[in-house]
Amino acid sequence: MDLVPLLVSLLYQGLTIAAFLILCSIGLMIILGMMNIINLAHGEIMMIGAYVSTILVSSGLPFFATLPVCFIVGCLTGYLIEQLFIRHLYDRLLSALVVTWGLGLILAQGTLLIFGPFMPSIEIPFGSIQYGDFTFSVYQIFLVAVAFGTLLGLHILFHKTPIGLKTRATMQLPEVARTIGIDQHLMYSLTFSFGSGLAAFAGGVLAPTTTIAPFMGTQFVAPAFITVVVGGAHNIITGTLYSATALTAVKTPVGMFLGAFAGTVGLFVAALILIRLCPNGLSSIKVFRTR
Amino acid sequence: MNLLKLFLGPRDLGQTKASGLVIAAFVLFLFALPALISDYEAMNFAYFLANVPLGLSMALIWGYCGVLSFGQVAFFGIAGYFYGMVAGNMVGIPGSEIIGVFTAVGMSVFVSAILAYFLFFARVENWIIPVITLVFTLLLETFLAQTAGYQWRVGTVLLGGYNGMTGIPSMRFFSGDPLYGYSFYYYALGFVTILFVGLRLFINSKYGLVVVAMREDLQRTELLGYDVRVWQFGVFLLAAALASFSGILYVQWGNYITPTQLGLVAAAQPVIWAAIGGRSSLFAVFVATVLMTWFAFTLSTQGNQLSLVFIGAATVVAIMLFKDGVVVSIWKKVSALIGADRKT
Numbered sequence: 001m002d003l004v005p006l007l008v009s010l011l012y013q014g015l016t017i018a019a020f021l022i023l024c025s026i027g028l029m030i031i032l033g034m035m036n037i038i039n040l041a042h043g044e045i046m047m048i049g050a051y052v053s054t055i056l057v058s059s060g061l062p063f064f065a066t067l068p069v070c071f072i073v074g075c076l077t078g079y080l081i082e083q084l085f086i087r088h089l090y091d092r093l094l095s096a097l098v099v100t101w102g103l104g105l106i107l108a109q110g111t112l113l114i115f116g117p118f119m120p121s122i123e124i125p126f127g128s129i130q131y132g133d134f135t136f137s138v139y140q141i142f143l144v145a146v147a148f149g150t151l152l153g154l155h156i157l158f159h160k161t162p163i164g165l166k167t168r169a170t171m172q173l174p175e176v177a178r179t180i181g182i183d184q185h186l187m188y189s190l191t192f193s194f195g196s197g198l199a200a201f202a203g204g205v206l207a208p209t210t211t212i213a214p215f216m217g218t219q220f221v222a223p224a225f226i227t228v229v230v231g232g233a234h235n236i237i238t239g240t241l242y243s244a245t246a247l248t249a250v251k252t253p254v255g256m257f258l259g260a261f262a263g264t265v266g267l268f269v270a271a272l273i274l275i276r277l278c279p280n281g282l283s284s285i286k287v288f289r290t291r
Numbered sequence: 292m293n294l295l296k297l298f299l300g301p302r303d304l305g306q307t308k309a310s311g312l313v314i315a316a317f318v319l320f321l322f323a324l325p326a327l328i329s330d331y332e333a334m335n336f337a338y339f340l341a342n343v344p345l346g347l348s349m350a351l352i353w354g355y356c357g358v359l360s361f362g363q364v365a366f367f368g369i370a371g372y373f374y375g376m377v378a379g380n381m382v383g384i385p386g387s388e389i390i391g392v393f394t395a396v397g398m399s400v401f402v403s404a405i406l407a408y409f410l411f412f413a414r415v416e417n418w419i420i421p422v423i424t425l426v427f428t429l430l431l432e433t434f435l436a437q438t439a440g441y442q443w444r445v446g447t448v449l450l451g452g453y454n455g456m457t458g459i460p461s462m463r464f465f466s467g468d469p470l471y472g473y474s475f476y477y478y479a480l481g482f483v484t485i486l487f488v489g490l491r492l493f494i495n496s497k498y499g500l501v502v503v504a505m506r507e508d509l510q511r512t513e514l515l516g517y518d519v520r521v522w523q524f525g526v527f528l529l530a531a532a533l534a535s536f537s538g539i540l541y542v543q544w545g546n547y548i549t550p551t552q553l554g555l556v557a558a559a560q561p562v563i564w565a566a567i568g569g570r571s572s573l574f575a576v577f578v579a580t581v582l583m584t585w586f587a588f589t590l591s592t593q594g595n596q597l598s599l600v601f602i603g604a605a606t607v608v609a610i611m612l613f614k615d616g617v618v619v620s621i622w623k624k625v626s627a628l629i630g631a632d633r634k635t
Contacts, residue, residue, distance in 0.1 A: 040425070085611065094359045102605075
């Protein structure tokens with residue numbers, strides 16, 4: 001076996017795992033960073049995204065055209081949740097957490113009642129390429145591009161646009177941001193719907209790689225939560241990036257030698273050790289802080 | 292009497308002798324209930340009682356200590372599985388069930404200590420604990436669900452994968468008969484009453500004051516000279532022990548346990564009992580646990596697919612509309628009407 005294809009294969013595995021972690025966690029991270037609320041219905045919102053794209057594909061739309069629809073449906077769902085529930089619980093964060101969880105149960109079971117336990121899966125686009133002894137899925141490489149592209153887009157949004165400046169101001173010191181005329185509640189509802197939109201988009205874009213079922217959200221929940229916990233809420237982009245990198249370094253070897261479930265357990269153990277060393281997340285380490 | 296004064300202390304409903312009588316009447320009613328129902332119904336009713344320690348553990352950790360944990364069902368499950376493994380391997384040996392109980396509680400507390408060490412000694416932010424405990428519960432469920440097959444066995448006991456562990460021995464004191472029906476009902480009720488009274492005495496004591504102080508303001512409590520890391524660690528272990536008693540009662544009741552019992556959906560149960568009852572009242576959570584499990588039991592025996600939607604909706608409504616919980620709100624309304632209780 002040649003060394004170069006082996007290294008390429010390792011790189012491929014690492015990047016796809018990192019892309020998966022980034023896609024799963026980015027929507028959650030934005031909401032957490034801004035509002036300090038963990039959206040426990042996150043997995044269900046990803047599930048909604050996957051359902052939207054599956055339903056549209058089976059009614060004849062091309063797969064890539066469904067992704068913007070996923071995003072919009074996610075935004076609307078998030079907006080409704082924020083307006084109806086979260087808004088009233090800003091001073092009770094743990095209660096907000098429990099409410100999103102109750103909503104998650106309703107969404108998952110409601111989907112089961114309406115659409116039944118199974119959905120036809122979407123065919124993976126693009127096919128695969130052969131290099132050395134290894135086969136690589138082109139769609140997985142596309143997902144890597146999407147994940148890092150999303151991070152880059154968010155970086156531009158947060159650091160180069162006026163709305164990004166307002167967002168960062170509200171994140172940093174909400175009271176001061178209010179005194180200079182930033183509508184904090186508006187920023188919160190925008191953030192919550194944007195984060196939910198990204199989650200649904202991620203669900204849609206990951207849909208071809210997984211089985212579509214009402215409780216599919218749970219498979220995203222563990223990696224997403226672990227990434228967010230390790231990354232911390234200090235900086236959305238660097239937090240996600242460093243956390244995904246560190247966790248990939250754990251999951252790739254463990255998953256390769258001991259299987260996928262051991263990989264996830266490895267993630268959990270790594271998260272426990274990392275929060276013990278760095279309780280506020282990797283994004284709070286001085287060297288990494290860019291805010 | 293000193294103990295009575297402590298029992299009617301300031302950190303639960305029922306602080307006067309008159310309202311303390313209501314609580315005593317409730318417990319006495321539970322003791323008298325078997326006179327009204329059959330042996331079989333008593334066994335069913337024991338199931339509702341078996342859940343009470345789990346509800347109380349949620350009240351302790353979330354309501355009194357201000358730490359939201361989704362890991363209580365995991366400790367419930369760990370205890371259930373360990374009881375099954377220990378007692379199941381020693382069938383017929385007198386006292387094996389009692390050894391099983393102690394091992395099960397010990398293992399649950401041991402696992403919770405590992406988690407609690409990483410969480411509390413790192414002084415993590417408030418939102419991290421529910422997230423980490425939820426992931427822990429999820430991973431444990433996933434792990435147990437894939438333990439099907441003959442290679443997953445401890446001694447003669449199969450873990451059983453998604454179908455779960457079966458044939459778990461019922462409770463038996465040494466060489467007595469296995470408890471069933473009335474006798475199991477009284478065993479469970481005795482267990483639950485001791486835990487309830489003990490926990491109530493604890494929470495009304497000066498130690499309970501520290502627990503509540505940590506909920507109100509961690510930093511101030513620390514500045515008063517308490518090592519909050521150690522205190523939170525201790526309360527977390529106590530809550531895990533409580534949850535594990537439920538797990539043991541459950542497997543002794545039904546003789547089986549499946550990964551579903553400690554899954555994501557099951558994790559919703561104690562949260563909703565605490566939210567509906569009123570999480571900072573042990574008595575309210577006690578009542579809510581019995582009533583809600585009764586309700587859920589009735590729904591599920593009728594094969595109702597909507598039960599999860601109901602559970603989710605009830606959680607949302609309870610949190611949005613009843614900040615203090617339904618049982619506590621009713622109690623306060625009634626006692627204000629008749630002027631019986633001091634303000635809690």
